[in-house]
Amino acid sequence: MKEERIEWIDIAKGIGIGCVVMGHIFSTQMLAHKIIYLFHMPLFFYISGFLYKKEQRNGAYIVKKFRNLIVPYFSVFVLVYAVFFLIYFPRDYSPDYIRIDITYYLMGGRLLREIIDNVFVAMWFITCLFIVQVLYNFIQTRFKPQIVHIIVIALLVAGYINSVCFPDFWLYWGANIALMAIPIYHIGFLFRQINLDKYAVWFVIGGILSFLSLLLFPQNTFNMMLNGYGVPVVTLVCGIVCINMLRVISVFVTKNNILTRILSGFGKASLVIMAFHLPVYALLRKYFEIKSPPAIVLITIIPYLMYYIFNKFKVTQVLFLGKYSKKNLNKNSEN
Numbered sequence: 001m002k003e004e005r006i007e008w009i010d011i012a013k014g015i016g017i018g019c020v021v022m023g024h025i026f027s028t029q030m031l032a033h034k035i036i037y038l039f040h041m042p043l044f045f046y047i048s049g050f051l052y053k054k055e056q057r058n059g060a061y062i063v064k065k066f067r068n069l070i071v072p073y074f075s076v077f078v079l080v081y082a083v084f085f086l087i088y089f090p091r092d093y094s095p096d097y098i099r100i101d102i103t104y105y106l107m108g109g110r111l112l113r114e115i116i117d118n119v120f121v122a123m124w125f126i127t128c129l130f131i132v133q134v135l136y137n138f139i140q141t142r143f144k145p146q147i148v149h150i151i152v153i154a155l156l157v158a159g160y161i162n163s164v165c166f167p168d169f170w171l172y173w174g175a176n177i178a179l180m181a182i183p184i185y186h187i188g189f190l191f192r193q194i195n196l197d198k199y200a201v202w203f204v205i206g207g208i209l210s211f212l213s214l215l216l217f218p219q220n221t222f223n224m225m226l227n228g229y230g231v232p233v234v235t236l237v238c239g240i241v242c243i244n245m246l247r248v249i250s251v252f253v254t255k256n257n258i259l260t261r262i263l264s265g266f267g268k269a270s271l272v273i274m275a276f277h278l279p280v281y282a283l284l285r286k287y288f289e290i291k292s293p294p295a296i297v298l299i300t301i302i303p304y305l306m307y308y309i310f311n312k313f314k315v316t317q318v319l320f321l322g323k324y325s326k327k328n329l330n331k332n333s334e335n
Contacts, residue, residue, distance in 0.1 A: 009047055011250040011260060013267030016043045020122065021277050021300050025292050034214045037221040038235070039242040041125065044270075045181045046243050048129060049188025054140050061137050068322035069130045073123060075319040076275045077105050083279070084116050087286075109174040110225065119279040124225045126271070127173035132181045139182075148186075156183040156236075163229045170227065177224050180236075187240055200248045207245030210238035266300065269307035272320065276303035 019040040026033040055061035081101070104111040105120060108127045112120045139151055159179030162169055170176050196203070213220050220230050220238060229235060253259050266273065277299040284290050284298060310316040317323040 007254045008250040010264035010267035011253050012246055013270045014263035017270040017273045025296055034221050035211050039239045041224045042184045042239045043243050045184040046188035049185035050192050052189050056141055058138055062134050065130050065133050069126050072320050072322045073126045080279045107172045110170050117282045119282050122274050124174045128177045131175050131178045132185050152183050152186045155179050160232050163227045180229055203244040203248055206241040210242050269304045272307035273303040
């Protein structure tokens with residue numbers, strides 16, 4: 001039973017990271033782009049919540065998540081920035097320019113758009129996920145389940161206030177996005193108890209209707225980095241329905257060995273693909289004339305190969321994958 005659960009999760013992450021890549025290539029006016037932005041980033045928070053395991057020792061939990069997420073966050077910057085520095089130096093670099101880039105990366109969130117052709121823009125998710133996981137574990141360990149639900153609802157309301165009334169307000173590391181991400185994370189955690197077999201057809205029908213709704217209501221999408229959450233409540237419901245439709249599809253895909261191997265492979269490499277697909281795309285644009293279909297393939301495959309290389313060596317496992325051996329940790333990292 002456990003193996004099947006992990007299998008569909010990796011498949012869903014594989015599909016999700018493909019959507020992330022396509023979402024950065026497709027025109028914002030395309031229906032496919034709008035469909036992707038209805039669910040693709042909420043999907044990763046949902047899955048993380050689905051996998052959540054309570055850790056009573058909050059300090060140990062923070063250390064573990066720092067190793068899993070923040071160490072790779074900074075390792076990616078050092079590697080990518082060094083490559084681009086060598087390519088563009090000295091024409092586009094000066095001490096002031098470098099200092100600003102480093103400061104912006106330390107602050108994260110929206111400021112990632114200001115660094116080297118947006119190559120780090122997807123990294124907002126890493127720091128936001130860290131904040132979400134740490135805060136959620138604190139809430140779970142300090143309050144009873146009924147109070148947790150109330151806190152999550154309050155955060156959701158605050159997220160909508162941020163989005164609708166103060167859209168330009170943001171916090172370092174995308175901390176304000178956690179106001180919406182924690183409720184989605186919580187929903188993922190709660191949906192772990194649901195037997196999808198009973199509701200599979202309804203989720204599929206609801207997902208299709210949610211996609212079709214974009215023809216009439218194109219604003220029914222998420223842009224989480226800019227705290228844009230579409231139509232309050234409606235877009236959230238549509239997004240969760242689409243995520244569960246994808247969950248149904250992923251379970252179905254497990255019956256096909258070839259698709260399972262391909263998609264689960266990309267799913268396991270999803271954070272590396274998320275981190276490196278935009279830098280790879282920028283380099284391909286600089287040195288080659290490349291159109292969308294081959295670009296999508298290349299900026300997915302090349303980071304996947306990087307993941308395969310990183311996974312071969314202990315030092316790169318630590319720096320870029322956030323993976324630590326049992327000798328160094330008391331517990332294994334989640335999934």
